[in-house]
Amino acid sequence: DTEVTQTPKHLVMGMTNKKSLKCEQHMGHRAMYWYKQKAKKPPELMFVYSYEKLSINESVPSRFSPECPNSSLLNLHLHALQPEDSALYLCASSQAWTSGSYEQYFGPGTRLTVT
C-alpha cells in the first residue's frame, strides 16, 4: 500500500482562525514532508521531518507550525494566515531522508482558502 492520506480535503478559514491539517501514512516511512503548491506551479518544499525530528524548515513563516507526533502522523498547524497563503498543501513521505534517492509518495492534498 503506497497511500498517504490527508484531511481535510478542503478548508476555508478566516485570518484570525486556528486550524490544523493532518497527514498519515502506514508504509513505515521515516521521512515526511509538507509542500505548498500554488496554481500552475511546482510544489515548494516547506518542512522535512526525518525520524520525527524537524530536519528542514525552508524559511517558512511562523504562522505555519509543523508537528510530527509519531512516525505515521504529520500535522501542520495554521494560525493568523494571510490570503496569499491560499494554496494546495501536499503531504509526502519517503523511506528515508538521504540524498534524494528515495521516491516520495504524495497525498491528495488539502485545498486551503484564506478569507
Place this chain on the structure above:
Amino acid sequence: AQSVTQPDIHITVSEGASLELRCNYSYGATPYLFWYVQSPGQGLQLLLKYFSGDTLVQGIKGFEAEFKRSQSSFNLRKPSVHWSDAAEYFCAVGASNSGNTPLVFGKGTRLSVIA
C-alpha cells in the same frame, strides 16, 4: 546543486498519438530522476524513477523514460496517448552524493489531449 528544466509549458496531442515530454537536468554526478503526474486538484503520482542501471525505465500507465547522460536528459514517452492522460507532468531530480538535499522539481508541462 542540481536543477531541472522542462522546456515545454504546454503540449497538445491527439488521442492515440505518441507523446514525448522533455526534461533536462544539471548535476555533476549521476542524478536520481523522477517523473510525476498531477491531475487537477490532486496530489502527485509517481510514474517512474531512475537511480542506476538500465537507462530505459518502464513506469505505470504505459509510460517509459530514457536517461541519456550525454544529453543530460530524461524524456518521458508514451506510444499512444489516452484522453485520461491529460494532466500536469513534473520531472524531478535528486542529488545522489549529497545528504539531506531536497528534490528539485521542474516547472511542469501541461498535457492536453484532443479527440
